[in-house]
Every structure is written in C-alpha cells, then in structure tokens.
Amino acid sequence: MLPDNHHKYPWALPRVLPAILMAHEDLHAKHRLLLGRFINVLNYSTEDPAVGSCAESRAQVVAVDAKLYIRPDAFFGPGCVYPLASVGRFASHWKLPLITAGGPAYGFDKQEEYRTIVRSGPSTTKLGDFANVLHTHFNWTSRAMVIFHDLRHDDRPHYFLSEGIYLNLKEEMNITVEAQPYEDDVKYYKDLISFMKERGRIIYICGPLETFLNIMKLFQSEIQDPENYAIFYLDVFAESLANGRPWQNSDPDWADPIAVFKSVFVITYRSPDNPEYRDFQKKLHARAQRDFGVHLEPSLMDYIAGSFYDGFVLYAMALEETLADGGAQNDGINITMRTQNRRLWGVTGLVTTDHRNARDIDVNLWAMTNQETGEYGLVAYYNGTTKEIIWSQTEKIHWPSGGPPLDNPPCVFYPDDPACKDGHLPVLGIVAVGSGLALIIFGISSFLIYRKLKLEKELAGMLWRIRWEDLQFESPNKYHKRAGSRLTLSQRGSSYGSLITAHGKYQLFAKTGYFKGNLVAIKHVNKKRIELTRQVLLELKHMRDVQFNHLTRFIGACIDPPNICIITEYCPRGSLQDILENESINLDWMFRYSLINDIVKGMNYLHNSYFGCHGNLKSSNCVVDSRFVLKITDYGLASFRSSTENDDSHALYAKKLWTAPELLIYDRHPPQGTQKGDVYSFGIILQEIALRNGPFYVEGMDLSPKEIVQKVRNGQKPYFRPTTDNRCHSEELTILMEGCWAEDPAERPDFGHIKIYMAKLNKEGSTSILNNLLSRMEQYANNLENLVEERTQAYLEEKRKAENLLYQILPHSVAEQLKRGETVQAEAFDSVTIYFSDIVGFTSMSAESTPLQVVTLLNDLYTCFDAIIDNFDVYKVETIGDAYMVVSGLPVRNGKLHAREIAGMSLALLEQVKTFKIRHRPNDQLRLRIGIHTGPVCAGVVGLKMPRYCLFGDTVNTASRMESNGEALKIHVSSATKEVLDEFGYFDLQLRGDVEMKGKGKMRTYWLLGEKTDVYVI
Structure with a gap:
C-alpha cells in the first residue's frame, strides 16, 4: 500500500516496489526461506490522484476492500503517517502483520493500539535516543528548543520527524523543551528569532531547506552572539549537503555564511556502507528505470527502500518459524512477536529491533570542519544498536567560542533571579576578594601556560621521528621474503617477526631492523603520506610516553614516503598465535594463566590511559619477549592504520574473527574500536589459549572465516560463538569466556573486573611469569648450550656476510648453484x-x-x-x-x-x-x-x-x-x-x-x- 506517483515520498511506489519484488525473488535462492511456498505480491495505491499526496481516506478504503475480497496475510505499507495510523488499527484488529519502513511518528510505539505493526525503517523515537546521548555528552541537561515546519495538511513530515526529539528530551531527560511550529510566511520568521533569543540556545530546526536557509539569514542579521548557540538542522536525507555547504543551495547573497554556519550542525541518517547495500542500490535504480521509467539518483532515500527489503525478509523469517511451530500463516500476533528483539544482517547492514518492533537506526552528525572554505565533514555517528556516539579521529568540531555553548547560560532566561541582581559589598571586601581571585587566576594561568608551552615544545620537537636512513637492515633470504616458509620459533631468524597470512593459518615474518644498535620491529603502513595534524602529533607524543611492562614500547615512526612505518620494541619469542600454533611447545595451565594475566594487565592499563581502547586486539597482536612476558602491540595511532584487502577477501574476514558483532555492522569499523569490543576480542583469545585449535574454533564444523563472520554478524539466536570444553579447561574459565563474548556489550565485564576474577581463578599463579618459569628455564639453559650457541652464532654471522657479498655480485639462483659447487x-x-x-x-x-x-x-x-x-x-x-x-x-x-x-x-x-x-x-x-x-x-x-x-x-x-x-x-x-x-x-x-x-x-x-x-x- 504505497503512493504510486509522487516521488517526493521516500516510500513512493517506484522506489519501494522494486525493493519488495527483489526481496520476494531472493527469498528462496538467496535466503533459503519459505521453500516450497508461493507468495503473491499485490500493489494498491494510497495516493489521492486529485492532489498527488497521501490520503488517509483512500488507504482505509483500500485496506477494507483488500480484507473483504483478497484476504491478505500481511500488509506492506503505508509509509505516510495518517494512512498508516488508520490501516495499522485495522491490521491490529484483524490480527494481521503490517510491515513498513515509513511511519516515523512517535505514536506507533503504543503497543496496545498498534499490536501488529513492524517498523523496519527509521523512527522519530530513535532520533530522540540520539538526542539524549548527544545532550548527555555535552552536558546540556536544562533547556532545548524544537522548531518545526507545519502546514497542517498532507502528512506533516517535519512535525512527526521532530516530535521524537521533543518528547525524549522532555520525558526521559527531564529537560525544559520549547516547541514552536512555523509556516511558509516569511513575516513570522522574525518572531521565531525572538523566540530563539528568549527561550533557548540548543535549537533543533526541522523544515524544508529553503525555509531553514531563510531563517538562518534572519538569524545572521538579528543575533549578535551566534557563537553562544548550537543549531541542529534535522535533514535526514542529507539534501542540504549535496554541495558540501548548506547555504550554497540558495541565492548567493549571504554576507558571511561561514561565520554563522560555524554554529550549525546537520543531522542525517547514516548510509549503509556494506557491499550488499551498494549492490542493492545498483539493482534498485536499474529496476526502477526498467519497470517504471523513473530515473533515481543515488540518495539516502534508497535506505528506506532497502529497509522495506529487509522488512520483507524479517517477515519471511518470522513466518517460517511460526509455520514450523504449527501456527497459521495469517497469525499476525504470533508472527510479530517473533520479530521483536531480533537481529539479522540485511542489505542495509545490521537490522536490530526492540521490544516495540521498532528498528534501531544509525545517525550521522555533520559540522563545518574546514573554517576557510566552509566545507562540512562527518564529525561523529551514532550507533543505534549500542547507543553510543563514535567521534571521528580526523574531523573535529570547531566551536566558535572554543567549546560547546551552555544550554542555560546564567541570567539569560531568568533575569529576575536574585542571584543576577547587583549586590553591595564594602570596598575593602571587593578589593580583598578581587585580589584573591586575581592571585588564584594568575597562579592557575601561569601553571596552565607552562604546561601548554611544554606540550607545544614536545609536539614541535617530534622526538618520535625516525628517518629511514637511520634504520639498518639485514638482507633477508628472498625465498622467505617472497614465499614465506613456515618455520618454528626455534628456527626463526632475526629478520622477521610473526604475522597472520591471507589464509589465516600460517605464519609469515614481519620485518625487523636495527635502530641505534638495538633490534626493533618495523610495521610498514600502506599509505602514501601521513598528515601531521595536531591530533596525530598528540597521539604520537602519548605513544612515546607509554611505559608499561605489558605494552610494547613505541620507539618511533618514519613518515618518509614511501617508507612510512611504525617502529616498536622487538619481542623475539613471537606472537601468542605463533606459540599456540606451535605444537612442539608444551603449555601447562600455570603458563597459560600467566599469559592471560599479562593480557588483562595490559588491556586494563590501556583502557585507563589516553588511548581508551585497542580496537584491534587479537592473538597475533600479543607478543612474547625473551623473558616470556606477554606484551600487547599495535595499539593507538589510528590514523596510521589502513587496509589493503578487497571487500570480499579471505584475509579481511580472517582478521575479523576477533571483532565484536556490533562492530561487524560496518565494512571498516572505527579503527579506535570500543572498550566492550576489546573485551569480546579477549574472549576469543581465551578460547584460543584454552583449546589451542586456532581462533574461533567450532567443533564439528569446517567453516571459512567469511562464513563465521556472517553468522556472528547476523545475530540470530542462539548466538553463534566458538566451542567451549570443560574437559580441557575449568568451568570458571568457560563462564568468563561466555561473559566476554555476550551479544549485548553492556553485559560484558570490563578489564578491571576481569582482573579481579582472574586473581580468584588463579590464586596459585599470583607471582610473576618470570618467577613461574625460572625453574623451567634453568632446566633448558646450561653452560654447554650457551657455548654451542655462541660459536654457532659466530659461524652463522660470517657465513651470512659471505653469502650477502655473493648475492650482491650474482643473481640469487646462480649464487645458490655456486654454493652447491655446481658449474654454472x-x-x-x-x-x-x-x-x-x-x-x-x-x-x-x-x-x-x-x-x-x-x-x-x-x-x-x-x-x-x-x-x-x-x-x-x-x-x-x-x-x-x-x-x-x-x-x-x-x-x-x-x-x-x-x-x-x-x-x-x-x-x-x-x-x-x-x-x-x-x-x-x-x-x-x-x-x-x-x-x-x-x-x-x-x-x-x-x-x-x-x-x-x-x-x-x-x-x-x-x-x-x-x-x-x-x-x-x-x-x-x-x-x-x-x-x-x-x-x-x-x-x-x-x-x-x-x-x-x-x-x-x-x-x-x-x-x-x-x-x-x-x-x-x-
């Protein structure tokens, strides 16, 4: 039930029907759902042809006629709010499921009235959740204002879009929220500006782009202190950002648009970035052109069509489960109960629903990131599943006043407050108080200036910088360099450390070299250049400051193209993954607990440091030094990280085996990661240590990394997790593993609690790993072995020098023939x-x-x-x-x-x-x-x-x-x-x-x- 001609609606027929038909065609072949059953899809228009807009009365007639003459098993649509309200009540009365990606209104949260509605698309309630998190982050807990365009005809889209922000802030955060509608008449805009002056500083505006720009022009001329305002333009389909600067969508008669738009933010839906969505978009546009003769430009409205596709698949999954349990195909109550609190991976990425059958949505926050050109950039996005705002590491908010404005500045909204009136203090009292304050301010300022100057000196000094010519290298064997032979730890030379291969099984060898006579590990970065922004310099400075026994020491970085690399402490025993996969190394549980404790200590320190989290924790990033102390590496420096694998490469999925399900939503999850995501990764490492069968071992199943990642990402109950075996490890360790990889991030423990838990679990292993292994090392080491190793190393060094000289004169294969005594x-x-x-x-x-x-x-x-x-x-x-x-x-x-x-x-x-x-x-x-x-x-x-x-x-x-x-x-x-x-x-x-x-x-x-x-x- 969709409007069939008016393309202004995101849920118009030429946009949505191709998506539903695509989902219908994919059910059997792609999703393996409802095999052997036939679904007939019929379309009816809810549009009033006289005015070309959604019509509530027409939707009612269509729904009743369909019920009487066709007897449908489910409704898809309407998308407009008023038609959906009527048809939704009918569907609930008839106990038929109704699935829609439209109808964003707050009222559809009322389960008692709309029992069978499933919303697979965005809703205003979820936008309100984003506003709650945003206000909490900036400590805006007193006042806000919502201004919305409302002509009180058609479907009132801006009213319904803004009501979730209004109601959530008012009811859930107990904030004083002022609401003010406006119409197209420009003469009322001046009253709006006066209303903003008198009632709020944190302002949400929802309306057509043209009216918003007219309001901002008047705002520029009437408001003398725009830096004390934060204005959020609710533009969910990102129409204002088509040119990168919102004001460029209007007449070029702005006095100084950059000055006023520094305080303006744009809120949009977040476009999915998974490969399935990109493929879906291409097919959708081609089908709309073919079936309807309509040319669709790529836009965020495609997200609504994709949500209808996912809604169809979600309905089919619930229907198949209902039929399997003996239910009827038109049992809307049973079917919609099965769509609640659900997770699936669709064309729009991860689809999660709550107990009200409303989908969680992701939101982008845009701000002016280039103050010279006025260009807008993405400064943060809101993850609706985890209800967290992830801030960009590269694009920052440039507040005009140096920080976020106050939502309730003193003596502005309540000038009659006695605290705002002038008091009368004796002259001596005023002098004493003023002098004291001046001394305090002078002292604090001096201290802050000293710290600032010291920091700036350290940043400018770039003590971390290493030039490429300062590194010295051995000449590695080309065979190993190109093919990568699998060697044991005892065979490993000093030219390579460990890395996971493209197949996720074998170990290759990372490059090492010498810096100031010390052996160091060198990690090359696949980037053409590194831009030394202040944020990057700060991160490098903090990396150099890290001194902790269970984190690898950061030596420095080389940023000389094309040799951009990170230089860290070298740990000769290899990675934890190497040790676990080397069957010749016997690991008793005292040793394993020592390794686990080292990881916990390192991660607990990292989570309480400047960096906050790791973001790429896995067994290959846990290395062991010569004293058998485990250290965590590859932390920090998010701007240096890059990925060269194809979207569908085996290596990419092999690296994602440790990634938490909430971070698998995105093709390239935030490089800085999350603390709860690190805990999940630690849980996978625990299973590796316990069973020694590789990462994410599942007993009885031979799955590729891609298949494992897809099963974890789909989030279907029972949640897909690795195998645990109490015969191989203690039941307490199983409890810790399962807690760490809980589906809900909030249910996972933090490393502080894990540290306490491990202390109780391993009471006999409280001493350091060096003390635990001392007796064993004494058995392995004796004078004879030391002497043999010393003589062998001297021989190998001379042999290496001779071979290197030969390799420089002749090709490698020819030199090998000569070494074997053969005639060339x-x-x-x-x-x-x-x-x-x-x-x-x-x-x-x-x-x-x-x-x-x-x-x-x-x-x-x-x-x-x-x-x-x-x-x-x-x-x-x-x-x-x-x-x-x-x-x-x-x-x-x-x-x-x-x-x-x-x-x-x-x-x-x-x-x-x-x-x-x-x-x-x-x-x-x-x-x-x-x-x-x-x-x-x-x-x-x-x-x-x-x-x-x-x-x-x-x-x-x-x-x-x-x-x-x-x-x-x-x-x-x-x-x-x-x-x-x-x-x-x-x-x-x-x-x-x-x-x-x-x-x-x-x-x-x-x-x-x-x-x-x-x-x-x-």
Whole structure:
C-alpha cells in the first residue's frame, strides 16, 4: 500500500516496489526461506490522484476492500503517517502483520493500539535516543528548543520527524523543551528569532531547506552572539549537503555564511556502507528505470527502500518459524512477536529491533570542519544498536567560542533571579576578594601556560621521528621474503617477526631492523603520506610516553614516503598465535594463566590511559619477549592504520574473527574500536589459549572465516560463538569466556573486573611469569648450550656476510648453484625484457662538476634506484657511468610477467627522478631517458676473478638503441614489449611512430605513459 506517483515520498511506489519484488525473488535462492511456498505480491495505491499526496481516506478504503475480497496475510505499507495510523488499527484488529519502513511518528510505539505493526525503517523515537546521548555528552541537561515546519495538511513530515526529539528530551531527560511550529510566511520568521533569543540556545530546526536557509539569514542579521548557540538542522536525507555547504543551495547573497554556519550542525541518517547495500542500490535504480521509467539518483532515500527489503525478509523469517511451530500463516500476533528483539544482517547492514518492533537506526552528525572554505565533514555517528556516539579521529568540531555553548547560560532566561541582581559589598571586601581571585587566576594561568608551552615544545620537537636512513637492515633470504616458509620459533631468524597470512593459518615474518644498535620491529603502513595534524602529533607524543611492562614500547615512526612505518620494541619469542600454533611447545595451565594475566594487565592499563581502547586486539597482536612476558602491540595511532584487502577477501574476514558483532555492522569499523569490543576480542583469545585449535574454533564444523563472520554478524539466536570444553579447561574459565563474548556489550565485564576474577581463578599463579618459569628455564639453559650457541652464532654471522657479498655480485639462483659447487652453464631465454637508461646532458654536467660531486650524484641516484627495484621481480645487470641496465625474466623465468615488472619499475623510477634533488645543483632537473625492449637472450657467468653475470644477443643491442633514440623524462617502448603489455590491459601506451634505428632500420615504437586508473586488476 504505497503512493504510486509522487516521488517526493521516500516510500513512493517506484522506489519501494522494486525493493519488495527483489526481496520476494531472493527469498528462496538467496535466503533459503519459505521453500516450497508461493507468495503473491499485490500493489494498491494510497495516493489521492486529485492532489498527488497521501490520503488517509483512500488507504482505509483500500485496506477494507483488500480484507473483504483478497484476504491478505500481511500488509506492506503505508509509509505516510495518517494512512498508516488508520490501516495499522485495522491490521491490529484483524490480527494481521503490517510491515513498513515509513511511519516515523512517535505514536506507533503504543503497543496496545498498534499490536501488529513492524517498523523496519527509521523512527522519530530513535532520533530522540540520539538526542539524549548527544545532550548527555555535552552536558546540556536544562533547556532545548524544537522548531518545526507545519502546514497542517498532507502528512506533516517535519512535525512527526521532530516530535521524537521533543518528547525524549522532555520525558526521559527531564529537560525544559520549547516547541514552536512555523509556516511558509516569511513575516513570522522574525518572531521565531525572538523566540530563539528568549527561550533557548540548543535549537533543533526541522523544515524544508529553503525555509531553514531563510531563517538562518534572519538569524545572521538579528543575533549578535551566534557563537553562544548550537543549531541542529534535522535533514535526514542529507539534501542540504549535496554541495558540501548548506547555504550554497540558495541565492548567493549571504554576507558571511561561514561565520554563522560555524554554529550549525546537520543531522542525517547514516548510509549503509556494506557491499550488499551498494549492490542493492545498483539493482534498485536499474529496476526502477526498467519497470517504471523513473530515473533515481543515488540518495539516502534508497535506505528506506532497502529497509522495506529487509522488512520483507524479517517477515519471511518470522513466518517460517511460526509455520514450523504449527501456527497459521495469517497469525499476525504470533508472527510479530517473533520479530521483536531480533537481529539479522540485511542489505542495509545490521537490522536490530526492540521490544516495540521498532528498528534501531544509525545517525550521522555533520559540522563545518574546514573554517576557510566552509566545507562540512562527518564529525561523529551514532550507533543505534549500542547507543553510543563514535567521534571521528580526523574531523573535529570547531566551536566558535572554543567549546560547546551552555544550554542555560546564567541570567539569560531568568533575569529576575536574585542571584543576577547587583549586590553591595564594602570596598575593602571587593578589593580583598578581587585580589584573591586575581592571585588564584594568575597562579592557575601561569601553571596552565607552562604546561601548554611544554606540550607545544614536545609536539614541535617530534622526538618520535625516525628517518629511514637511520634504520639498518639485514638482507633477508628472498625465498622467505617472497614465499614465506613456515618455520618454528626455534628456527626463526632475526629478520622477521610473526604475522597472520591471507589464509589465516600460517605464519609469515614481519620485518625487523636495527635502530641505534638495538633490534626493533618495523610495521610498514600502506599509505602514501601521513598528515601531521595536531591530533596525530598528540597521539604520537602519548605513544612515546607509554611505559608499561605489558605494552610494547613505541620507539618511533618514519613518515618518509614511501617508507612510512611504525617502529616498536622487538619481542623475539613471537606472537601468542605463533606459540599456540606451535605444537612442539608444551603449555601447562600455570603458563597459560600467566599469559592471560599479562593480557588483562595490559588491556586494563590501556583502557585507563589516553588511548581508551585497542580496537584491534587479537592473538597475533600479543607478543612474547625473551623473558616470556606477554606484551600487547599495535595499539593507538589510528590514523596510521589502513587496509589493503578487497571487500570480499579471505584475509579481511580472517582478521575479523576477533571483532565484536556490533562492530561487524560496518565494512571498516572505527579503527579506535570500543572498550566492550576489546573485551569480546579477549574472549576469543581465551578460547584460543584454552583449546589451542586456532581462533574461533567450532567443533564439528569446517567453516571459512567469511562464513563465521556472517553468522556472528547476523545475530540470530542462539548466538553463534566458538566451542567451549570443560574437559580441557575449568568451568570458571568457560563462564568468563561466555561473559566476554555476550551479544549485548553492556553485559560484558570490563578489564578491571576481569582482573579481579582472574586473581580468584588463579590464586596459585599470583607471582610473576618470570618467577613461574625460572625453574623451567634453568632446566633448558646450561653452560654447554650457551657455548654451542655462541660459536654457532659466530659461524652463522660470517657465513651470512659471505653469502650477502655473493648475492650482491650474482643473481640469487646462480649464487645458490655456486654454493652447491655446481658449474654454472650458459642458458638461453626465449623472452625477457631489458631496461636501459641514461641521463641526458650528463657529459656536460660532469664537465662542470668535480669528480667527487659526480660520484656523490651517481651514488645518491643509484641508491634511490636500488631501493625502488627491490619492489619488483628484476635483476640489475650493471651500471656504467650514468647508464643503468636491468632485466626481468632471468635467471628465473616468470612467464610474460617480465614486461609488466620492467614497465612498473620504469614508471616508478621516472616518478622518483622528477623529485630527485642533486646536492650540488638543487635547482637542476635530472633528465632520465629510458628504453625498453623484449626478446630472447643468452646469459651466463663470465670470468673467475670478479665474475660477472652477462647477457648476450641482439635484444640487448635493440634495448640500448631504444634508450639512445628516446627522449628525456619519457619511456621508449618497442613493438615487442607493447604486444606483451597489451595482454595485461592496464598500461597506457601512445604510438610514437616509425623511428630510424642504427643498424635496425625503421622500427615502430611507443611511449609508455602510465597505468590506466579506471582498470581494476585482480
């Protein structure tokens, strides 16, 4: 039952009917619901064709006719409030379920009147819940004002949208709330401004965008202190943010819009960001165009259509359960009871309903985040499931007065209060009080200024910063670097620490290096640059200040592109996940309890620190040092975190096995996480420690990480959780686990209580882990083992140095042959790609420079080049003067990938050389000329003293000709290379034409311009 023509309604037929039909079609194939049953969907209009709006009388007639002649089992819609009120009463009387994503009015919360209504979309009550949390956060507990547009005809959308905020603040928070309607007549707007002056400072305005902007224009001219106001514009479908600045939707005659809109916030629904919703939107728009000839632009109104889809699925789930229990298909009371307090994962993300069958909704809060351009940004969002506001780590509110305004400033609303009248104090009393206050203020101010200056000095000093050249690295074995062999803890070298692989099973090895002679762990960050905002500097400063035995020590960070990384204390025993998965390590329960206690201590400290929570707690982020002390790592620095996995990748879901269900709502949950989410993660780690069967082990089920995450996210009872086994661990530990992974975050204990509980659970393990393991370590360590290890390390160090020298002279595979005592035979390769480059004008530059300057230039340049080519499957053949020769496809063949590797390397080198600075000629641009050719070659080792790996064949000559006939700062490519690159489909090449080549005649050549940005490569 929907309006069929008027598209202004979010629940208009062309928007909603395609969604319902899509849900109907997906029931069997996708959701596996009501198999073997047929559902007939019929549509009736509730629109008055004479005026083109919702009509209560028409809805009543349609409902009664449908009941008499069709005998429906359920109603979907109406969406408009007045028609829904009438049909809702009929449906409750007939005991038929009515599902709608419209009807946001507060009155539908009355269960005794609307017993069978299920609201799968937003409601004004839930907006009121957001307002309650917002006022609590800013300590606005006295007064507020609600202004709404109301013409008292049609469906009065702004009245019903604002009533939840009005009633919730008034009834639940006991706040004095003033309400004032307004109409389209501009002459009444001045009375509104006077009303705002006299009655409130925290103001909610709900009305058409044009009327809101007219009010704000008058507000700008009449209000002298806009910084003392906070105005929230209720624009749930974000129409005012289409241009990023609300005032740009009106005539450009504002005096200074940025000044007045600094105090204006915009409240919108939160658009789902899950892959299912994006796919649903595309299908919805295509179907609306196909079936109704209506072109729909992407907007938040699609959220309403998606909510109708989810409402249909929710109804089908409840109906199937009712039928399974022997109920009737039209038993609305039974069906709607089963939709209460429900959780499911739909196209709009997580759908949760309360005991009144109203859906919990998420809300976005927007504010002016760029005070120069006036651009609005998302500063916070409200999670309706957890009833928490999550504040952005990057976008901040810039209050005009430095902080939120007072909702009840003194002597403004109650000027007759005796406390506001002038008193009479003796002159000496006034002087004494004033002097005392002045001294106190001076003392406090001096202290605060000192602290401020000290903080600013620390921030400006950036003591945390480490330059990339300050780090020293060993040369790791390339096989391990590329393939990642699975080694035990006893086999692990010092070049790698532990990480989870894409399959969530095996351990790879994280990079380590030396900083000031100490071995450190290096975590690379996949970001092009880090913007050093004040918030980031503060976080880095606090990271450096952390000194706790169960948190890894933050050494510093490198922000030099492309080597952005975090440097922390290195723990040689590996991660907790490594230890648990290493079956050769026997863990008794004394040891396990010690590890658990270390986690609890670390998390309890973290939760009471500046950081507040971890956000990414898992067993691979718990590392063990040489003294068997467990330390938590990867905390803080939310701005450094990034994810490179695809939305549907195995690795992404494997990392989400520790994530709490309320955080699985979003594709990318807040990086800072929540404290209750950390407790849930701790519960999963407890099960790992207890059973040693990997994260989220479920007995008797072989599920992929994606399947596990989807089951947890769906939230269907009984809630999906890992297996517990009292035969393997104590019943008390089972109770703790189940408490930690409770579905309701409020039911989970905090780490303070967990610490107390663990102390009672493990009374004999109260001493430190070092003392607990002392006797065992004495058995493992003796003088002979120490001597053997010392001699072995000395031998391995010398062997490593010799191998590194050999690897620098010859390719890895050739060096391995020589190490095995084999003769290296010359070999023919059918297809390789060769790169040549030189510097245009190098001869004249050399003549104008000293020999030392030339050496320094080439050393800087080739050091830079060598660092870049390490990222590609290539081999540097040689450098002669300014000439640089690289090949891919030998000595290890790589199919046709050699052309791709050389092309990617060439683009990277060309990009780097554009920013390369010549020390003695900083204003000169280095002009690199590159040539590439693909073809067959022969290669082998030549000579005994200073042996060289050389390439022979016409391909080498042709590649050299490609370079010499090229142009500065361009990549010259032959036809042979172009043919191979075309097979990859994402390189941008431009025909140069036929070029005369010495000894070759005319050759058709191309310029390699870059990679196509609109092509996705899998």
